Each structure stands twice: as C-alpha cells, then as structure tokens.
Amino acid sequence: MAEPRSEFAFIEWIRARAAPHHAVPIGIGDDAALVRIGSGDCLVTADMLMEGIDFLAETPPRDVGRKALAASLSDIAAMAGRPLAAVVSLAAPQDSRRRLIEPLYEGLEKLARAFDVAIAGGDTNAWDGPLVINVTLLGEPTGGGPVRRHGACAGDWLFVTGELGGSLAGKHLSFVPRVREAIELHRAVSLHAMIDISDGLAADLHHLLDESGVGAVVHSAAIPISDAARAMPGQKSPLERALSDGEDFELLFTVSPEEGRRLLAAPPFETPLSHIGEIVEGRDCELIEACGRRTPLEARGWAHSV
C-alpha cells in the first residue's frame, strides 16, 4: 500500500473516519492490515498498478505482473509476515489475452512460486482503457506477531537493507522483495518498527517517525547509494536520489543499539545492511553531512543548499 504524496491527506481522511472494528486489530496506517478471522490472524495488503503511472505501455507484460505481486510482497515483508495467497484483478484491453494477459500472469506466477504464494482467485475484465492490475495479498504473521511502524524509541539505530535510488533504471521491475530478510530479522532481533521504502527513504522515514512520535538523525555518508543512482543523468545528486527516488522496496527498521551492533557483527543474510542513523527524542528529522552540517530532512526529500 504505497502512498503517492498527494494522497497522504486523503488517507488521513479515511483513517479518521474508520471506526474501530473487532475484526481489524491493525487497520489503515501500516504496510498491511491485520484481520482477525475466527482464531487466526490474517495480514492483508493491496497494490494497484496503472499503465502510464507504475509502468509504461511498452513495459513487458511479464514485468508488469511480476511487479504487481512484488510490491505486495514488499508490504507483507514490512510487517515481517509470511505471504500465502494472492487475488489478482485485471482491467485489460479487449482481445489482449495472448499478447498481454497470459504473459502478465506468467510473470506473476513465476514470482508467486518463488515465494510459495498461491494465486487463489481474481477478477479479469476487458475494457477499452489502459491496463490496470490490482493484487491483494494475504499472509500470516511470524514470530512475535506483525512488526509495525509505530514502535521506534529514542536511541534506536536506524537500518536499511540493500541500496537506494535510481530504481527506475530497472530495479523497480526486477527487485526481490525482502520477505526472507524480514522474517530472518524478526527471528534474530527485536524489531521495534519497520516499513518498506516505496515512496523514498525520506518519505517513508517520516511515516515511521510520525507513527512512532519520534525524530531521527540520518548520516548522509552512511546511506547506501546504488550504482544506478550514481549513473543516472539529471539534476538530482546521487544522494538526493537515494533519499527521494522511491520504489526501492527495501526495508527500513529500528532496533536497540545492542541489537544493532549484533546485526552488524553477524548479519543474518547476505543482503547488505546499513546503519544509517538514530532515532531521537522530539519530532525533528535531520540529515548530518560528512562535514558535520545538520539540515532538516523533509518527507519530500532533501536538496543540498548552496
């Protein structure tokens, strides 16, 4: 459930209206909701991708199907959940079955198999409009239950997996959602708060801070900047890209300093882990440059002031 910036206010509008419900212990405001079904707890998230927004008309349909599921897998990962079953809705152009719908499903199915996820059902429709795909993914909590956005404490260390920025060069279609890493982390340490980076490090850090009611300092030299971000042309610096490009689908999480040290000493997997900052009291969020200068880090990213 990624949130384009312009929609944040609307999400708050819905959230404020949503009455508490006995069946929904975790509702709007996390990467996935938790629904209580009988004696079981079910994680659920939805991602809708639209032609011209999340992919191009010329994007291979296999990659579109793959991305739709991968984005949802990343949401379940952000709760340290185990994905189980997907429901796939499509609005596709008339007579596009061979050209578009079948390869789209094949791309989706291949990723589903890799994560042992079933395709449980769906709703396939034809129209004259552009391609729209919605994947709703169900999963189950692991270990001590879902990891949320709201548990970050002052003093916590802030970590990210992988490398950030420049996703549009290719990673936004080929990324491997961090499902296994999240489950491993949940087993290895006490995760205080976690989110996936879909809107960009700065924006998603702000989501985590807002939910937790805390601030943060981020060390610019510690941010793992991807080669793609360094190679991309344009006015944005590589650091700005890592802070605001979005669609990284990496994990951003906080742990106590003791457990942070333990993670760095013995990482539970090969995916890079970077200690990029600390949680602080108050609500300020600041970037500390290598020279020691501190500047506010806004949700919309960061621009080096001259």
Add this chain to the structure above:
Amino acid sequence: MAEPRSEFAFIEWIRARAAPHHAVPIGIGDDAALVRIGSGDCLVTADMLMEGIDFLAETPPRDVGRKALAASLSDIAAMAGRPLAAVVSLAAPQDSRRRLIEPLYEGLEKLARAFDVAIAGGDTNAWDGPLVINVTLLGEPTGGGPVRRHGACAGDWLFVTGELGGSLAGKHLSFVPRVREAIELHRAVSLHAMIDISDGLAADLHHLLDESGVGAVVHSAAIPISDAARAMPGQKSPLERALSDGEDFELLFTVSPEEGRRLLAAPPFETPLSHIGEIVEGRDCELIEACGRRTPLEARGWAHSV
C-alpha cells in the same frame, strides 16, 4: 468474482495452471476462495468495477462505491460466509477527491456499516484514466463451512431468492446483497450447492451444473420475473431478461426435495424464495414452458423460437 462470458476460457486457463497449494483449500472456480491462515479459514473475493463497463461516468460516486462493495458481499453470501473486512483500491482522475473519491467512500462505508464490515486498508491512486475501483473482501465461513458450487445432486430442488431481470433499470446499484439470507438458509437446511446470480440465471446455473457434473430442468412459469424486466423496452421478452440480463445478485441454490418443501412451508426470511426447477442426471439443461414444451437452456440465455 463475476465472470464476463468472454473470460470463461481464460479463467479455465488460469485454473488449469494453478498448482494445488496447502494454504488454499478452495481456489479458482467458486464465488470466493478459502485461504487457510494459521488455524483460521478466510474467505476472500475481489471485484473490480470500471467506468463505462460497470457504471457510467454520470453514475453518482456514492452508488459506485456502494456497488463495488455490494458485489463482493454477494460473492461472500454465495459461500454462506460472514463478511468481515474490505480492502479498497482506486484509480481515480487527478484532483477528484471532493467530487468523486470522498462520496465514493461514503457510499461504500455506509453499506460496510450496515453489514458490520471494516474498511481495513487500501491503495488510492491518481491518473488521467477513467475511474477503476477494486474491492477485496475477507470473510469467515459460517455453520458447517463454505457452501460451494459443486454439491448439487440429481433430484435436488433448485431455488432462487428475490426477482430476476431488468437490473440495469436500477437494482444493479441499489441491491441488498443476500448475506443474511444465505447465513439463515445455511442454518435452516443443508445447502448442497449455491452461487450468486451475477452473469444471469442461465449462465450462473450452468456454472453450478458444470461444477456439480449434473443437469437441470427449469420451469419457466416458476421463474420470478421482476417488474423492471416486464417494464423494460427492447426486443428481449421479460422471461429472456430474467434468464440472461445478469447483475441480479440473487442466490441460486439446491437442496433436497424434503428440505425444499420445508423451506416453502416455513421460509426463514421475508425475501421471496422460488422453487424454479430440479437437478437431473446427465448434463442437459432444459427450460419447460407452461405448454409443456422443452427447449435447451443455454448458458448465454434463452430465446423463444417461433
């Protein structure tokens, strides 16, 4: 999960590819899937509605939101499930929040409250295309578990709730999904097979017969034809409308003759119940006219031959 006729072959293509999965005891081929989450069983269904196909650009947004949830409620009803939580994805025109998205949510929320359904989350997106809404609905089985399409036996009586045909005159936006009726029926009798009528009585009867491997006879005089079907202009007769208009969102189900008689003698609710035919051995599906003439009843409906 309604199925426009042109998509049946595609659904079979997906179904044939879907590997059995431990977490999905009921997958593609029923009104909802059943997903096993830990120790709980979760019903899940999705319905995607598109502007120009399922509603018009001038349809009040409240009605669009209502219909999107109502269609999914009808799917959960067809399994005799209790709906619990909805996840709502939207692709909406830019800058349409006040005009479109808010009233859409209000319509959806009002129906959700009436059925004690939580809105657990969603994904709201802006684009330049027409409005698309997808509702994924989670629910839990009631009584002896989900009622499926595949249990009809030769000799069973065939019932429908409500009245059929002419839904486009208004009912397709205002119908009350038969959630309560389905749960009452499931409590009162042994439901052998059930489906909701979204594609039309003839088409959905064929779905039920195909899954059960049986045939049926339907008595034309017993079909409850709506006033809307009688009043509608055009070449289709009221009976043809009742058989093939679709979007009735009524229940079609089979029970033993003994239980059928009991239902007619003491209906468990005020919604009309009509005994419209019987299940027979073999795979033929026939309509018996008042004059006694028998003609094949095809999935695509029935046209009176002169």
